Amino acid sequence: MYNPLSVVYTHSLALYEMAKSLPENLPYCINKLHTTKGRIICVGIGKSAFILQKISSSFASVGLASQFLDPIQGAHGDLGGLKEHDIILAGSYGGESTELIPILSFTQEKNIFSILMTAFPSKRLAQIATATLLLPQVKEAGPLGCVPSTSSLVMLVLGDILVSALECNITLEQYRSHHPHGALGFKLAPVTQTMSSGNDLPLVTLTTPTMETLMIMSEKRLGCAGVLNEAGQLVGVISDGDVRRACVNLGDITPYFASDIMKKNPKTVPAHAIVEDALKVMEHYKITFVFVVSSEHKPLGMIHMHDSWKNVR
Missing domain, CATH: 3.40.50.10490 (Glucose-6-phosphate isomerase like protein; domain 1)
Incomplete structure (x- = not known):
């Protein structure tokens, strides 16, 4: 045989x-x-x-x-x-x-x-x-x-x-310029070229009511929200899963604020990272999105596991 x-x-x-x-x-x-x-x-x-x-x-x-x-x-x-x-x-x-x-x-x-x-x-x-x-x-x-x-x-x-x-x-940047398309080109692309940014970002403050937070999450359709402090720095994130857990643990969440249901110390990548770096972070921590932040830890954009491909340009 x-x-x-x-x-x-x-x-x-x-x-x-x-x-x-x-x-x-x-x-x-x-x-x-x-x-x-x-x-x-x-x-x-x-x-x-x-x-x-x-x-x-x-x-x-x-x-x-x-x-x-x-x-x-x-x-x-x-x-x-x-x-x-x-x-x-x-x-x-x-x-x-x-x-x-x-x-x-x-x-x-x-x-x-x-x-x-x-x-x-x-x-x-x-x-x-x-x-x-x-x-x-x-x-x-x-x-x-x-x-x-x-x-x-x-x-x-x-x-x-x-x-x-x-x-x-x-260099890796030179190689990427020779291979701009396909899965490899996507992974080697700078996060700044593929991330959701500007008005597409779902951002709230620490004092944003939970119901308003949910409305922003639904409007932006990314399944999450970034939470900012008074200085505009990213200090937390809220995912669809966080909302469901808050409903189970708190019951009626309408009296609460974003700071009450957010997850602190969110995972981020710097602006000079490539998409592969972001994918590795998401895979390692078993998350579906990661924010791109500046050196002052202010959000510049977000890479989502399921939506990043459509943003390649």
Whole structure:
């Protein structure tokens, strides 16, 4: 009977072996990529093509000029776009992809630096590449033992190592500017760009009657209210749950004020925080909203677990 965990075990073993013997020239290749004045041109065929496309996309996401070159199109004229300061990063696990021979032969002739990721350094491609990053020789996962799987994984991981090494050269803000959309872009966005603010904020004072507080909470439709002291500082919050608990404990809440039912010392994030910081606070304290405050602890906005997406701009 087929055991799906066998794939996981095979992959895990390959990564363990890879961790024990990373290429000795890895720092050298990383430095060449870091100091290049041109582009990083990624090349591969078959399954390796998809791996190299992903690696190229990751390079671009950290601010490096990178693109994928289809070796077939390259051999039919696109090689003319390569420049002397470019670097070729090619991938061929078996080292015998004939489609890559014209690419690496051209770079050798034009003195364009090339790096080949392969598990077989004695094969022809390794002989014409400028540098070789050695992959471990691994067993493919699956019953047939020949469908590219584990070999693709180790090539992908080596590519991720290269990207991660160069990722150290950019800031989180720079990375976010390269990735403004999607879940990742949202999490990296400053809270000031996604928070509810201004007239949308449900704010009351310590002496606001509870019924008026409930009306403001209902009007703003955020399921909560922030409570301010005389200096305009946030000193408490009231959630829908706090109102229900007050009804249970106090009975008729109409004679009471916001200060009587609020929760003191509310959780907040500073204005320089990113959305991911706010989400972590909410997850850790099991709350659904968090106020964004200034250095004087005055409310600037609020991030709500359920409503933040609609405020992305």
